[in-house]
Amino acid sequence: MTADSIALFAKHDLIAxxxxxxxxSGSLAVGADLPSESDLQSRFGVSRGPIRQALATLRSxxxxxxxQGRPPRVRAQPLVQSIDDFFSFSSWVRAQGKVxxxxxFEIARRRAAPALVARMGLAEGEFVVEIVRLRLIDGIPxxxxxxxxxxxxxKALLTFDTDSGSIxxxxxxxxxxLDEGTHVVDAVPAAPxxxxxxxxxxxxxxxxVRRVTRxxxxxxxxxxxxxxxxxxxxxxxxxxxxxxRPTPIVARTTHTVANA
Amino acid sequence: MTADSIALFAKHDLIAxxxxxxxxSGSLAVGADLPSESDLQSRFGVSRGPIRQALATLRSxxxxxxxQGRPPRVRAQPLVQSIDDFFSFSSWVRAQGKVxxxxxFEIARRRAAPALVARMGLAEGEFVVEIVRLRLIDGIPxxxxxxxxxxxxxKALLTFDTDSGSIxxxxxxxxxxLDEGTHVVDAVPAAPxxxxxxxxxxxxxxxxVRRVTRxxxxxxxxxxxxxxxxxxxxxxxxxxxxxxRPTPIVARTTHTVANA
DNA sequence: TCATTCCACCAGTATATACAAGTGTGTCGG
DNA sequence: CCGACACACTTGTATATACTGGTGGAATGA
Numbered sequence: 001m002t003a004d005s006i007a008l009f010a011k012h013d014l015i016a017x018x019x020x021x022x023x024x025s026g027s028l029a030v031g032a033d034l035p036s037e038s039d040l041q042s043r044f045g046v047s048r049g050p051i052r053q054a055l056a057t058l059r060s061x062x063x064x065x066x067x068q069g070r071p072p073r074v075r076a077q078p079l080v081q082s083i084d085d086f087f088s089f090s091s092w093v094r095a096q097g098k099v100x101x102x103x104x105f106e107i108a109r110r111r112a113a114p115a116l117v118a119r120m121g122l123a124e125g126e127f128v129v130e131i132v133r134l135r136l137i138d139g140i141p142x143x144x145x146x147x148x149x150x151x152x153x154x155k156a157l158l159t160f161d162t163d164s165g166s167i168x169x170x171x172x173x174x175x176x177x178l179d180e181g182t183h184v185v186d187a188v189p190a191a192p193x194x195x196x197x198x199x200x201x202x203x204x205x206x207x208x209v210r211r212v213t214r215x216x217x218x219x220x221x222x223x224x225x226x227x228x229x230x231x232x233x234x235x236x237x238x239x240x241x242x243x244x245r246p247t248p249i250v251a252r253t254t255h256t257v258a259n260a
Numbered sequence: 261m262t263a264d265s266i267a268l269f270a271k272h273d274l275i276a277x278x279x280x281x282x283x284x285s286g287s288l289a290v291g292a293d294l295p296s297e298s299d300l301q302s303r304f305g306v307s308r309g310p311i312r313q314a315l316a317t318l319r320s321x322x323x324x325x326x327x328q329g330r331p332p333r334v335r336a337q338p339l340v341q342s343i344d345d346f347f348s349f350s351s352w353v354r355a356q357g358k359v360x361x362x363x364x365f366e367i368a369r370r371r372a373a374p375a376l377v378a379r380m381g382l383a384e385g386e387f388v389v390e391i392v393r394l395r396l397i398d399g400i401p402x403x404x405x406x407x408x409x410x411x412x413x414x415k416a417l418l419t420f421d422t423d424s425g426s427i428x429x430x431x432x433x434x435x436x437x438l439d440e441g442t443h444v445v446d447a448v449p450a451a452p453x454x455x456x457x458x459x460x461x462x463x464x465x466x467x468x469v470r471r472v473t474r475x476x477x478x479x480x481x482x483x484x485x486x487x488x489x490x491x492x493x494x495x496x497x498x499x500x501x502x503x504x505r506p507t508p509i510v511a512r513t514t515h516t517v518a519n520a
Numbered sequence: 521t522c523a524t525t526c527c528a529c530c531a532g533t534a535t536a537t538a539c540a541a542g543t544g545t546g547t548c549g550g
Numbered sequence: 551c552c553g554a555c556a557c558a559c560t561t562g563t564a565t566a567t568a569c570t571g572g573t574g575g576a577a578t579g580a
Contacts, residue, residue, distance in 0.1 A: 010562080010563065010564095011563080011564075012563080012564090036529080036530060036531085037530075037531065038529090038530080046564075046565085047564060047565045047566065048565085048566090048567095049563075049564055049565070049566095050563080050564065050565095052531090052532090053563085053564095055531095056316075060320065066531070066532090067530095067531080067572080067573080068530075068531045068532055068571070068572050068573080069529080069530055069531060069532095069571075069572035069573035069574080070529095070530065070531075070572080070573055070574080071529095071530070071531085072531085083499060083500070086499060086508075179500060180498065180499065180500035181498070181499055181500075182496065182497070182498050183496070183497040183498075183499075184494050184495070184496055184497075184513070185445060185467070185494055185495040185496070185497065186467055186490040186493075186494035186495070187447035187448075187465035187466055187467040187468075187488075187490040188447075188465055188490065189464065189465050203463060204449065204465075205447035205448055205449050205464075205465030205466065206447055206465065207445070207446055207447040207467075208447075230446040230447040230448065233446075234444050234445055234446035235444070235445040235446070235495075236442065236443070236444055236445070237442070237443040237444075237445065237510055238440070238441070238442050238443075239343060239346060239440065239441055239443075239510065240343075240439060240440035240441075248346075248508065248509075248510045249508075250497055250499065250508045250510060253444070270532080270533065270534095271533080271534075272533080272534090296559080296560060296561085297560075297561070298559090298560080306534075306535085307534060307535045307536065308535085308536090308537095309533080309534055309535070309536095310533080310534065310535095312561090312562090313533085313534095315561095326561070326562090327542080327543080327560095327561075328541065328542050328543080328560075328561045328562055329541075329542030329543040329544080329559080329560055329561060329562095330542080330543055330544080330559095330560065330561075331559095331560070331561085332561090
């Protein structure tokens with residue numbers, strides 16, 4: 001996990017972080033019981049509130065499961081990705097111990113095409129910065145990325161070496177408020193150019209992820225059309241009817257995960 | 261929303277349900293402020309704890325967003341599907357005001373093939389119940405479903421009219437503990453048979469969702485391989501870097517949603 | 521030996537209270 | 551007229567306490 005520079009001053013965040021690290025490092029084995037809430041209270045020297053808040057965080061991340069009457073348990077398959085790993089290709093690949101790569105084919109600042117004007121809610125004639133890149137994992141072509149950035153943040157990209165690394169991280173570091181994203185996932189046939197770059201046959205099925213990224217105020221800052229070689233990447237969703245974990249876990253995977 | 265027979269006795273659940281209904285009915289408009297926590301305390305006659313728990317639930321569902329120092333606000337695009345709508349094709353289609361349909365091609369009880377033995381963690385020679393169905397939306401072929409059920413619950417299906425409706429709902433009503441699911445999403449070319457049934461060309465890209473459904477105790481009760489016509493259905497994921505809403509929202513959509 | 525009962529422990533829920541920290545408004549002064 | 555400040559209100563965080571109901575193992579009895 002990358003060091004998160006977000007302030008973690010609250011006790012429940014510190015407690016959650018410590019327990020999370022123990023789980024991810026294997027210090028708390030899969031299936032093992034966590035200390036009971038009262039144990040955690042005395043260990044961390046806090047009251048029950050922060051303990052429960054920390055456990056709720058881990059539960060929402062799918063790392064533990066809780067049952068009334070029993071201590072919390074470490075869940076099997078503690079697959080968790082940080083939100084950055086979902087937004088950023090580079091961060092995702094590195095989190096899996098592999099090496100991300102990219103080859104930029106085009107970066108241009110131009111007036112948005114009519115379809116893009118509608119999709120991004122722009123005024124006619126507004127500029128956007130468009131980038132087309134091939135993304136690689138350990139040198140293997142994996143994804144074609146076509147992004148359009150709002151001019152306000154896109155201009156910064158014109159001076160950025162888009163072959164050097166993560167646009168997402170660059171923008172975040174420069175203060176861009178890429179806050180929330182909507183992703184629509186479907187399957188499309190590979191166009192001739194995409195097929196050649198990805199090393200598949202024309203018409204081969206690709207997993208397409210179209211993303212719209214908004215600022216906190218709802219302004220659309222980026223739209224993207226990412227097409228993955230489906231033998232290189234897939235999407236994983238874990239969800240539960242159990243009221244203890246009402247929200248799903250979503251992650252990208254580099255290959256089909258074993259059915260544990 | 262279907263009437264949920266799950267017990268909702270806790271006050272925070274009742275409060276969340278009432279606020280949720282006000283949001284979904286439009287009684288609380290998008291962007292409008294919710295009453296402050298102290299207002300809600302006096303309105304519902306409870307202390308601050310259950311109020312905050314209810315708000316946390318709505319926040320995790322993406323219905324509201326909260327900021328320190330300001331009352332909670334109703335989020336734009338309150339797209340929420342119940343968990344049943346994600347597990348059950350029929351429930352999902354009906355929730356969108358459309359008519360689900362199904363044509364059963366095969367239902368059989370047989371010894372599990374070696375690959376299935378491994379995938380479901382069975383003993384060699386164990387029986388499974390396998391079902392192949394074409395699923396339709398308003399009469400339009402949309403998905404090919406190949407499911408394998410653990411014998412313990414599968415036997416009940418042999419006396420069920422699998423053309424009549426939702427297997428999932430039938431099993432739940434009969435006490436099956438289908439508790440959590442893992443879905444792996446990728447893209448595959450249409451096999452000749454699938455292509456014919458779905459009305460697409462052989463090799464056309466299909467969105468494949470492979471599901472493993474487990475009981476609360478981790479026993480694998482069902483595995484399924486669902487292949488969608490990608491012009492009929494797609495997957496939608498909303499997530500946020502904002503710490504207020506750490507968990508994503510996942511939903512199936514019947515067509516590409518407009519980029520609002 | 522084995523099933524049943526009992527009980528200590530545990531998480532879920534709820535109340536009351538307190539302080540820190542962010543937001544927005546209104547007032548005051550230049 | 552407008553900027554700076556103060557203040558009321560709000561959510562975030564934390565403590566202390568209490569009760570309810572589920573779990574699992576130990577003690578009990580047939």
